[in-house]
Amino acid sequence: GNSVTQMExxxxxxxxxxxxxxxxxxxxxxxxxxxxxxxPGEGLQLLLKATKADDKGxxxxxxxxxxxxxxxxHLEKGSVQVSDSAVYFCALGGATNKLIFGTGTLLAVQP
Amino acid sequence: GAGVSQSPSNKVTEKGKDVxxxxxxxSGHTALxxxxxxxxxxxxxxxxxxxxxxxxxxxxPSDRFSAERTGGSVSTLTIQRTQQEDSAVYLCASSLKFxxxxxxxxxxxxxxx
Numbered sequence: 001g002n003s004v005t006q007m008e009x010x011x012x013x014x015x016x017x018x019x020x021x022x023x024x025x026x027x028x029x030x031x032x033x034x035x036x037x038x039x040p041g042e043g044l045q046l047l048l049k050a051t052k053a054d055d056k057g058x059x060x061x062x063x064x065x066x067x068x069x070x071x072x073x074h075l076e077k078g079s080v081q082v083s084d085s086a087v088y089f090c091a092l093g094g095a096t097n098k099l100i101f102g103t104g105t106l107l108a109v110q111p
Numbered sequence: 112g113a114g115v116s117q118s119p120s121n122k123v124t125e126k127g128k129d130v131x132x133x134x135x136x137x138s139g140h141t142a143l144x145x146x147x148x149x150x151x152x153x154x155x156x157x158x159x160x161x162x163x164x165x166x167x168x169x170x171x172p173s174d175r176f177s178a179e180r181t182g183g184s185v186s187t188l189t190i191q192r193t194q195q196e197d198s199a200v201y202l203c204a205s206s207l208k209f210x211x212x213x214x215x216x217x218x219x220x221x222x223x224x
Contacts, residue, residue, distance in 0.1 A: 043202070043215045043216060043217045044215040046212050046213070046214075049212070089154060091154075097142070097211075097213070098144060098156045098159050098167065098170070099146070099154075099156060099213065100156065101146075101153060101155075102153070104153060
């Protein structure tokens with residue numbers, strides 16, 4: 001069945017450091033891919049998405065490219081801020097768009 | 112406009128009791144999803160409603176779990192004879208239609224003593 005594997009955290013970075021959170025997937029067909037973010041005390045929010053191979057999703061300085069050949073959707077940001085501290089979830093959406101999530105990666109950015 | 116709302120925000124119950132969790136989706140959204148977020152299992156899909164179609168119940172963990180969606184709007188997730196392993200945050204999401212962005216509610220934190 002469909003599944004998502006993402007790197008375990010926590011990831012601790014200093015402000016302005018480069019961020020990569022790895023995400024790989026297993027799926028039949030051509031799923032959409034998502035990154036969701038959960039800030040402390042808040043609900044899940046969609047950060048970015050890509051609906052087909054080679055699409056790049058981007059938002060708030062974050063980017064991820066849908067790589068079908070490596071079945072990956074790694075999240076990157078060139079310069080993180082303290083306000084980016086949150087839990088990040090990679091997810092894929094199947095035929096009915098029910099989301100299958102990775103385990104989440106806690107990011108802590110220190111000033 | 113108003114987002115997805117859920118009630119109660121917190122629920123503490125005793126093992127063996129029944130609980131009902133409510134979700135009010137964004138007005139006009141035809142698709143509604145329930146997920147569960149727990150320490151041991153991460154974020155799991157539970158059930159999906161799309162318009163008047165039969166719901167996709169494939170994620171419900173046992174027959175103690177059921178959900179309804181009345182009038183294509185409000186949904187109630189019912190857990191009968193709660194167990195300690197049911198303790199989790201229950202999240203509701205809605206989308207305009209099934210292939211659109213899902214908007215999540217703040218969740219209901221359920222604690223079963």
